[in-house]
Amino acid sequence: MRITFHFNLGFVCALAVAGCTGKTQKRLPFIGERATEERVVDGKTVVDTIYHQIPDFSFLNQDSAVITNKTFDHKIYVANFFFTHCPSICPTMQRNLLQIYEKYRGNEHVAFLSHSIDFKFDSPSVLKAYATKLGVNDERWQFVTGSKKDIYGIADKYLVYTKEDTSAPGGYDHQGYLVLIDQNKRIRGAYDGTNDEQVRQLYSDLEILLQEK
Incomplete structure (x- = not known):
């Protein structure tokens, strides 16, 4: 598994596609640092995005x-x-x-x-x-x-x-x-x-x- 960090200076993911309607549904951005995580599923490499989260307090x-x-x-x-x-x-x-x-x-x-x-x-x-x-x-x-x-x-x-x-x-x-x-x-x-x-x-x-x- 490999994790790569990026700094998100702007906004990510402003729009998402609504599953069964075929229409677009507005979504809010994710703000802050993000990382990409690579993992192997059924022999294929899958890349997940890990967004900045507020830690335990x-x-x-x-x-x-x-x-x-x-x-x-x-x-x-x-x-x-x-x-x-x-x-x-x-x-x-x-x-x-x-x-x-x-x-x-x-x-x-x-x-x-x-x-x-x-x-x-x-x-x-x-x-x-x-x-x-x-x-x-x-x-x-x-x-x-x-x-x-x-x-x-x-x-x-x-x-x-x-x-x-x-x-x-x-x-x-x-x-x-x-x-x-x-x-x-x-x-x-x-x-x-x-x-x-x-x-x-x-x-x-x-x-x-x-x-x-």
């Missing part, structure tokens, strides 16, 4: 409970990075994400995951107060904290820039992306959470992802 949520990647098994979820006292992009980003959360209220297939990058201040109790004030009252939206190493490490896997920076507003510099993850932990889209047009695109793409077989 473990964090504490707003209820001081351990949340892992398994919490999101078989779910589509939207992930982002913020901190509770952020004076710049976070309030707009979280309000826009709240609208999506409310639209899918009662849909067990859609979840949300907000990682705090302020590992010093944003304890579970602080996150709980923040979630309550925002209007989150069920387990579909998790707010999590962890060590600097773990939080910033997982941000890299979501392809989101985060940095502790005393010169930045609130002491942290980060991107405001809302990252769309499919049921297999693969990145299928990233949207500026402060941009209304991109947030509308997230609504549309989430519907497309829900319809994927």
Whole structure:
């Protein structure tokens, strides 16, 4: 078996052919690194594509409970990075994400995951107060904290820039992306959470992802 790695600078697989109808069905791209794996089946070489996936993780949520990647098994979820006292992009980003959360209220297939990058201040109790004030009252939206190493490490896997920076507003510099993850932990889209047009695109793409077989 041979695995070859490639870096996907753009998007892969925008369209797929629907099996029995003969029609094309729009599909979202896969974002991030990918690899090709060669294997022999019945004497023939078959090449599979392995797409970038979010790795295993473990964090504490707003209820001081351990949340892992398994919490999101078989779910589509939207992930982002913020901190509770952020004076710049976070309030707009979280309000826009709240609208999506409310639209899918009662849909067990859609979840949300907000990682705090302020590992010093944003304890579970602080996150709980923040979630309550925002209007989150069920387990579909998790707010999590962890060590600097773990939080910033997982941000890299979501392809989101985060940095502790005393010169930045609130002491942290980060991107405001809302990252769309499919049921297999693969990145299928990233949207500026402060941009209304991109947030509308997230609504549309989430519907497309829900319809994927």
